[in-house]
Amino acid sequence: MTSDERAMTHDELINLPVTVDLETANRALGLGRTTGYSLARGGRYPVRLLPANRGYRISRYDLLRHLGVGPDGCGVEAEVA
Template identity: 65%
Template sequence: MSTEGMTHEELMALPVTVPLETANRALMIGRTTGYSLAKRGAYPVPLLPGRRGYVVSRYHLHRYLGVAAPEAGEASSEAA
């Protein structure tokens, strides 16, 4: 089964916290691998306890992936 990642726009539109499944997709980690890493304490970003399992902060995902929102007044690469 192939893992499909997220576009930059999808990453920027994430809520403040996301479930582990969404973080797995953003990091292009398969479901089984993601849950295994979380269980072993080896997930690539910090995990937070949620009501139904782990959640991941958007901040940590963005930081790990090296993505940032365009600065105010900065032209997007599509407009150039």
């Protein structure tokens, strides 16, 4: 297993830049390259995609929120409807 294939640690997630590429988001979400790109092309990616020059970017905020990690590194409480 290469370093790109292993799951991200909590510290790695918290220290992500403001936006990340699809490869990085796939790794954070535990998705393989093929699955991640297929979901993105099909409009079914689990977080909002930001169109970029020749691909996509994903905001750290959306990624951490989807994973249940707050901006302070703690868990996010479920929103009350």
